[in-house]
């Protein structure tokens with residue numbers, strides 16, 4: 001397919017803010033790409049499936065250099081234009097537009113295949129001299145691009161298409177095109193099916209392909225291909241927890257670590273993924289060893305929490321102390337000694353070639369009990385009681401807190417596992433702490449003593465596929481230096497993901513998740529969510545979490561109602 005055809009669709013999507021219109025436009029386009037389902041990735045502004053670990057890793061500085069080299073102008077000219085327009089995609093468009101008037105810059109028509117080929121090569125490049133090679137691949141594309149194509153190419157490599165298509169709209173478009181629902185009820189039914197298939201596959205191309213052939217039920221779990229984890233709503237108190245998960249229920253320690261999905265394949269390999277589907281096998285050699293030695297089975301997918309403890313006192317520590325291990329590439333053994341981890345297994349969703357997501361929780365728990373050999377401070381099962389007695393739960397709750405854990409999880413004994421969904425099959429019970437996980441969507445340069453650093457951060461919550469701002473945070477960073485959260489470090493991180501710049505302010509790709517503590521929430525017209533967090537401060541950086549994990553507007557509204 002010609003890339004220009006795809007760009008026309010981008011343009012049409014960008015010109016409307018209405019969800020229904022976007023769905024229609026997308027559904028019509030899906031008809032044209034039924035034989036090339038991978039083009040769905042480009043519609044998502046990506047070249048790989050969501051589960052895929054590969055990243056383009058192109059910073060906006062690299063994009064600036066690619067544009068300047070293509071047009072034969074100085075980087076500073078591109079930066080000047082960027083300061084004016086605030087969007088590098090538009091900058092590329094405008095510069096190429098001018099250039100086009102002077103020379104015949106386009107040599108040949110750009111195809112989607114060529115775009116995908118070049119972009120797919122980028123993550124394979126490693127080591128010295130690769131920056132130039134990466135730029136070379138982008139320039140080659142820009143050389144054949146029309147101004148409009150250049151706009152979307154640059155936005156694609158920066159990971160922000162600005163066409164307002166999130167996973168919800170894509171799911172609805174696939175539902176509309178593949179199932180042609182006749183009424184709202186049918187639409188809901190099919191769209192749930194598409195969503196469930198996506199949560200297993202984390203791959204919209206595969207979902208689109210199978211949906212068109214009416215084969216969504218053929219989408220299977222597969223070790224090595226991370227699935228979206230099940231998420232849990234909050235309960236107010238023990239009574240509320242029982243109301244949601246039923247009686248009797250299982251109550252487990254809610255460990256204050258980070259979630260790992262451990263995948264073992266029949267071929268013998270074991271891989272560890274975080275809940276944002278990033279592979280961290282290399283960072284945690286001890287988890288690999290514990291699982292290899294103490295969990296029976298030739299293939300499985302296990303859901304567990306990696307919990308830190310003090311090597312000397314054996315006291316459990318909080319998430320912060322082990323968070324630095326997640327992104328660590330060097331001195332892994334040393335870090336493992338300094339910040340040891342105990343693995344607390346709490347669920348299993350695949351065993352010996354079979355999916356267990358339809359199996360009742362109590363059966364899944366029995367299975368992990370059967371196949372795991374527990375060794376304290378290495379590998380354990382989540383501490384659990386099964387009861388219908390509130391008092392017993394209260395006691396267990398107190399004990400969990402005394403053991404430095406966050407609280408309890410209450411679980412419905414007969415519930416299936418729902419990948420990706422925040423359903424009431426299990427609830428979390430934590431002492432009243434006022435914090436939310438949010439994503440940084442913007443930042444501002446500091447002034448005076450803080451000049452040269454980004455010191456104020458816009459944070460956003462989630463509303464289906466959209467992000468809504470809910471406040472500005474500028475404090476809490478000093479204490480978090482250990483976690484890579486000093487102003488210097490966060491400035492460095494954010495500079496790599498800038499997508500727009502307007503004077504001292506900028507927008508960044510929504511990638512960095514932080515736990516934000518606040519005093520209360522107020523209604524506010526200043527932010528797109530309609531709310532503002534008062535006295536917010538950053539409590540922790542959450543490199544293990546992704547956009548699915550951040551607070552939703554419903555949760556914020558619930559909190560406002562309850563306070």
Ligand code: AMP
Nearest residue numbers: 252253254255258259305346382409428
């Ligand atoms: P939250 O991060 O506050 O939304 O709470 C959910 C997280 O608690 C899960 O994603 C797990 O990482 C963690 N967790 C700790 N212990 C358990 C447990 N026993 N069962 C389920 N999740 C747990």
